Amino acid sequence: MIHKAIIAGFGGQGILMMGVTLANAAMREDKQVTYLPTYGAEVRGGTANCTVSVGDEEIASPIASNPDYLVVMNAPSLHKFQSILRKGGHCLVNTSLVHEKSIRQDVKVYEIAASEMAEELGDLRAANMIVLGSFLKISSMVKPETVLEIVDETFRRKSPEVMERNKEALWAGYRFFE
Amino acid sequence: MKKNEKVLLRGSEAIGEAALRAGCRCYFGYPITPQNELPEYMARRMAELPGTVFLQSESELAGINMVYGASATGTRVMTSSSSPGVSLMQEGISYLAACEFPSVIVNIVRGGPGLGNIAPAQSDYFQATRGGGHGDYRCIVLAPAYLQEAVDLTYRAFDLADEYRIPVILIGDGMMGQMMEPVVLPEFRKDLPAKEWAITGAGKGPSRFVRSLLLDVHVEEAHNWKLYRKYQRIERREPQSESYATEDADMVVVAYGTAARIAKGAVRRLRDKGMKVGLFRPITLWPFPSKAVARLAESVGKFLVFEMSMGQMVEDVKLALNGKAEVELYGRPGGVVVTPVELSRILSRRYNAMQHEA
Numbered sequence: 456m457i458h459k460a461i462i463a464g465f466g467g468q469g470i471l472m473m474g475v476t477l478a479n480a481a482m483r484e485d486k487q488v489t490y491l492p493t494y495g496a497e498v499r500g501g502t503a504n505c506t507v508s509v510g511d512e513e514i515a516s517p518i519a520s521n522p523d524y525l526v527v528m529n530a531p532s533l534h535k536f537q538s539i540l541r542k543g544g545h546c547l548v549n550t551s552l553v554h555e556k557s558i559r560q561d562v563k564v565y566e567i568a569a570s571e572m573a574e575e576l577g578d579l580r581a582a583n584m585i586v587l588g589s590f591l592k593i594s595s596m597v598k599p600e601t602v603l604e605i606v607d608e609t610f611r612r613k614s615p616e617v618m619e620r621n622k623e624a625l626w627a628g629y630r631f632f633e
Numbered sequence: 634m635k636k637n638e639k640v641l642l643r644g645s646e647a648i649g650e651a652a653l654r655a656g657c658r659c660y661f662g663y664p665i666t667p668q669n670e671l672p673e674y675m676a677r678r679m680a681e682l683p684g685t686v687f688l689q690s691e692s693e694l695a696g697i698n699m700v701y702g703a704s705a706t707g708t709r710v711m712t713s714s715s716s717p718g719v720s721l722m723q724e725g726i727s728y729l730a731a732c733e734f735p736s737v738i739v740n741i742v743r744g745g746p747g748l749g750n751i752a753p754a755q756s757d758y759f760q761a762t763r764g765g766g767h768g769d770y771r772c773i774v775l776a777p778a779y780l781q782e783a784v785d786l787t788y789r790a791f792d793l794a795d796e797y798r799i800p801v802i803l804i805g806d807g808m809m810g811q812m813m814e815p816v817v818l819p820e821f822r823k824d825l826p827a828k829e830w831a832i833t834g835a836g837k838g839p840s841r842f843v844r845s846l847l848l849d850v851h852v853e854e855a856h857n858w859k860l861y862r863k864y865q866r867i868e869r870r871e872p873q874s875e876s877y878a879t880e881d882a883d884m885v886v887v888a889y890g891t892a893a894r895i896a897k898g899a900v901r902r903l904r905d906k907g908m909k910v911g912l913f914r915p916i917t918l919w920p921f922p923s924k925a926v927a928r929l930a931e932s933v934g935k936f937l938v939f940e941m942s943m944g945q946m947v948e949d950v951k952l953a954l955n956g957k958a959e960v961e962l963y964g965r966p967g968g969v970v971v972t973p974v975e976l977s978r979i980l981s982r983r984y985n986a987m988q989h990e991a
Contacts, residue, residue, distance in 0.1 A: 482641050482815040490813040516898030517812050520974030
C-alpha cells in the first residue's frame with residue numbers, strides 16, 4: 456500500500472520543511488518513501504508545494520496523480536489541488552488563511568486555524584508544525600514519536616528553545632483532532 | 634554516517650557524494666539551472682576533503698578543458714551542467730574521446746532547444762548517445778531512474794571511464810536532481826591503480842604522448858579502428874536494462890529515467906485493470922540494450938516508446954527490433970511531466986486499439 460500527500464502553501468511557510476520532516480520520519484520507520492518538491496523559479500511569497508509518498512512497496516512514480524491527502528496552507532493551493540484529490544481522500548485546511556470551503560463533496564475536510572494557534576503559542580512560524588501534527592493524526596502515515604525524533608535532530612543544533620516550541624506545536628496540532 | 638546506513642538525500646547531493654566516494658578529486662563547472670545544487674554540494678564537501686580541487690570555471694568551455702587537463706594527469710575528474718551548457722562542452726568532449734581521457738560528465742537535462750526552460754526533459758538523447766561533438770566517437774551514457782541507482786551508477790561511471798578510457802555521461806533531469814529518496818552510500822575508494830598512460834611530469838622513464846592531432850591519415854585510421862574496437866567491446870559487455878511485468882505482456886512500454894518511473898506507475902494501474910502491459914527500461918542509453926529488447930519481441934507484438942522528447946530513443950528501439958514488432962511513439966516534449974494517470978489513459982487507449990485490431 457502506498458499513500459501520497461501533497462502539501463501546498465506560500466513560499467516561506469515551511470511547506471518543504473514539512474515534507475522533508477515527514478520523509479525523514481518515514482525513512483526512520485524503514486518505509487519506502489519519495490519526496491518531490493515543485494521545481495521552478497520559486498521565490499519567497501510565491502507558491503510552494505511538495506509531494507510525499509510513503510508505503511511498504513516500491514514507489515514507482517514520485518508524482519501523485521490523485522493524492523490521498525491534501526494539506527492546504529493558503530487559498531491558491533486549495534484552488535490548484537482540490538480537483539485532483541482522490542474520491543474519499545482527506546483535505547486538511549489552514550482556515551487562518553483559507554476562508555472558503557472546498558467545492559468537493561466527496562472528500563473529508565479537516566479545518567484548523569493553525570496561524571492563530573501558532574500565535575497563541577508565541578511563534579507564528581510554527582504554524583507548519585501544528586498542521587504537520589494534525590496531518591499525522593489524520594493520516595497515520597508515520598508515528599508522531601518518529602517525527603519528534605527528527606524535529607529534535609533538526610533543531611537541536613539550531614536552538615533548544617526553537618526545538619521545544621516546534622515539538623509543542625506538533626503536539627498541539629496532533630491533539631486538535633483527537 | 635554509519636556504514637550501510639540509509640540517508641535521505643536530494644538527487645544532486647546523491648550524485649555528488651557518490652562521485653567523491655568513487656575517488657573524484659577534481660570538479661570543474663559553470664553554474665546553470667537546474668543543476669546548481671550539484672556544484673554547490675561539491676563546493677561545500679570538497680572544502681572538507683583534503684587533496685581535492687573545486688573550481689567554478691569562467692565558462693563551460695573552460696570547465697570541460699580543465700576536465701581534459703586533470704584527466705591527462707590520471708586524476709578522477711567530473712563536471713556537470715544542463716543542456717545548453719553541455720552543448721558548449723561538445724568540442725571538449727570530442728577531444729576527451731580522441732585522447733581517450735576518462736571523465737564523467739553529468740547532464741541534468743532541461744527543456745529545449747535553445748535556452749528552453751528549466752523543467753525536466755529528455756531531449757538531449759541524440760546528443761548524448763551519438764557522440765555529440767565532431768568526429769567518430771561514442772560516450773557511455775548512463776540513465777538512472779532511482780536515486781539509489783544514481784548513486785550506484787555515478788560510482789560505477791568512474792570505473793567505466795578508467796577501464797575503457799572514455800568519457801561517461803550521466804543523464805538526469807531537474808526532477809531527479811530535486812527529489813529526495815533514501816540511499817545507502819558506498820565506501821570511499823582508496824588506492825586506485827596508477828594509469829600507465831597518464832602525464833604526471835615525473836621526469837623519469839620514456840616520454841608519454843597523448844594528442845588528438847594525427848595528420849597522417851593512416852595513423853588516424855588506425856586510431857579510429859582502435860576506438861571502434863573499444864566501442865564494440867563496450868556494446869558487447871555493458872548494456873544494462875530493467876524489465877518489469879514483461880513475462881506475459883502483449884504490449885511493452887519503453888522508457889528511461891524519470892519517464893520510466895511515470896511509466897511504471899502507469900503500468901501498475903493498467904495491470905490492476907487486467908491489461909497485460911509491461912515496461913522495458915534502458916539503464917545504459919549507449920550502449921543501448923538492443924539484444925534485451927529484441928528478445929522481448931519474440932513474445933511481444935507491440936512496443937510503445939514513451940520519452941520526454943519527440944522521437945529520439947524510438948530510433949534505437951526500431952533499430953534493435955529491426956521490423957520484428959510494431960513500434961509507436963508517445964512523446965511529451967518541452968518540459969511537461971505527465972502524471973501516471975494521464976499516461977495510463979494513453980496506454981490503455983493504445984492497448985485497447987491493439988486488442989481490437991487483433
